[in-house]
Amino acid sequence: QSVLTQPPSVSAAPGQKVTISCSGSSSNIGNNYVSWYQQLPGTAPKLLIYDNNRRPSGIPDRFSGSKSGTSATLGITGLQTGDEADYYCGTWDSSLSGYVFGTGTKVTVL
Amino acid sequence: EVQLVESGGGLAQPGGSLGLSCAASGFTFSGYWMSWVRQAPGKGLEWVANIKQDGSEKYYVDSVKGRFTISRDNANNSLYLQMNSLRAEDTAVYYCARSGGATRSFGFWGQGTLVTVSS
Numbered sequence: 001q002s003v004l005t006q007p008p009s010v011s012a013a014p015g016q017k018v019t020i021s022c023s024g025s026s027s028n029i030g031n032n033y034v035s036w037y038q039q040l041p042g043t044a045p046k047l048l049i050y051d052n053n054r055r056p057s058g059i060p061d062r063f064s065g066s067k068s069g070t071s072a073t074l075g076i077t078g079l080q081t082g083d084e085a086d087y088y089c090g091t092w093d094s095s096l097s098g099y100v101f102g103t104g105t106k107v108t109v110l
Numbered sequence: 111e112v113q114l115v116e117s118g119g120g121l122a123q124p125g126g127s128l129g130l131s132c133a134a135s136g137f138t139f140s141g142y143w144m145s146w147v148r149q150a151p152g153k154g155l156e157w158v159a160n161i162k163q164d165g166s167e168k169y170y171v172d173s174v175k176g177r178f179t180i181s182r183d184n185a186n187n188s189l190y191l192q193m194n195s196l197r198a199e200d201t202a203v204y205y206c207a208r209s210g211g212a213t214r215s216f217g218f219w220g221q222g223t224l225v226t227v228s229s
Contacts, residue, residue, distance in 0.1 A: 035214075047215055050214070
């Protein structure tokens with residue numbers, strides 16, 4: 001049972017925008033940096049967003065991250081079929097002294 | 111190019127042991143925290159353990175404390191996970207991952223190695 005809650009699935013048509021929420025608490029999101037990971041079917045996860053809103057080199061600006069209080073959000077604009085994947089938020093939990101991942105969200109392009 | 115290559119996965123019996131390795135290349139291995147992350151079949155990601163650059167600090171998820179041991183060999187650019195007293199619920203793909211700090215994101219991942227615990 002993850003301490004970070006995400007919606008199980010979101011969907012939209014190509015070219016549209018989706019947002020994925022990640023809800024936590026003061027011991028994790030509230031006081032630590034949030035990251036987002038994309039996992040395409042059958043592959044290892046890939047870092048999309050780090051330090052709440054920063055993109056690693058090579059990640060298009062269609063992907064964005066934000067944090068407010070004990071929640072974080074991943075936004076994907078200009079949705080493409082290649083964006084169909086599972087997305088996970090993650091952060092350190094100071095109470096658990098461990099890293100925690102969200103429950104995961106499956107993005108479907110209609 | 112950063113590369114992380116896991117090995118050592120396979121079939122183990124409940125109560126048995128297995129050791130995983132991760133060979134790192136393309137970066138200064140001794141300069142980074144390293145972690146193991148696992149994913150049970152059809153399930154989400156679960157962080158397992160991490161280790162500081164010099165091995166002086168280690169953290170574990172509660173479910174593996176006392177059973178798993180993370181270690182590293184900076185001279186050979188290698189990360190290890192010794193898994194003892196294995197349980198069926200330890201069945202998963204195990205990924206080696208590099209992070210910028212104990213509490214920071216995982217910027218690079220290996221391809222994973224499958225561990226199956228079954229009689």
